[in-house]
Each structure stands twice: as structure tokens, then as C-alpha cells.
Amino acid sequence: MARDFAGGATTDRVQVTQNANINNLRPFSFSGWVWIDAYDAVPRRIYNKSGSAGAAHSLLAAHHPGAADILQFHAVLWNSSQGVWTGPGPAIAGWHHVAVAYAYQATTDDPVMYVDGV
Numbered sequence: 108m109a110r111d112f113a114g115g116a117t118t119d120r121v122q123v124t125q126n127a128n129i130n131n132l133r134p135f136s137f138s139g140w141v142w143i144d145a146y147d148a149v150p151r152r153i154y155n156k157s158g159s160a161g162a163a164h165s166l167l168a169a170h171h172p173g174a175a176d177i178l179q180f181h182a183v184l185w186n187s188s189q190g191v192w193t194g195p196g197p198a199i200a201g202w203h204h205v206a207v208a209y210a211y212q213a214t215t216d217d218p219v220m221y222v223d224g225v
Contacts, residue, residue, distance in 0.1 A: 138206035143199050146170035166207055168196055180207050180218050194220040
């Protein structure tokens with residue numbers, strides 16, 4: 108599935124809701140093609156898996172004032188503790204392949220994030 112993030116749009120994302128078959132997948136990976144028109148100070152979700160039970164995780168694109176455009180991966184599972192990791196974001200105005208692979212065992216486990224295979 109491909110999604111276009113039209114600058115400022117807050118609803119352009121892949122949303123995965125509560126589903127008993129995928130609530131606690133460990134390890135897991137996510138990949139997709141994205142086109143980002145602009146980075147905003149407010150993080151925009153690329154992918155979001157949430158629900159009332161099991162793991163929750165999301166991949167966001169954000170711009171932090173005085174810093175670079177980044178991707179953020181958030182994961183929650185451990186008694187409401189949240190792990191947050193960042194990596195460089197793709198350039199704007201072009202299709203880019205993004206992927207995250209994560210063992211999902213503890214907040215000390217680091218995910219592997221790829222932009223265009225790197």
C-alpha cells in the first residue's frame with residue numbers, strides 16, 4: 108500500500124487496529140513506500156498499530172527545530188513503558204522505501220530502521 112503525506116494532513120497513514128492474531132507478534136517487521144511532501148514540527152504517523160491489548164507501535168516522520176528531519180519508531184509493551192528510537196528521515200518529494208525490524212523483547216532491544224535499504 109502506498110500513502111501520500113500531503114503537508115499537514117493528519118489522516119494519511121496505515122492504521123492497524125485491535126486484532127487478536129497480531130497483538131503480540133514478536134519479532135515483527137513493517138515496510139512500505141512513502142512520499143513525504145514536507146516535515147512538520149508535529150510528528151506525522153506513517154504506520155500505527157494500536158489496541159487495548161498487546162503491543163502498540165508506530166513509525167512517525169518529524170522535524171525538530173534546529174535538528175534534521177527524522178523517523179521515530181515508538182514501541183509500547185512493557186507495563187506501559189515506551190521505547191523511542193530515531194533515525195534519519197528520507198528526503199522530501201520522492202518515493203522512499205522505509206522498513207523497521209524489531210525483536211520486541213525489551214526496551215533495551217534496538218530496532219533496525221532502513222530508508223531505501225540503508
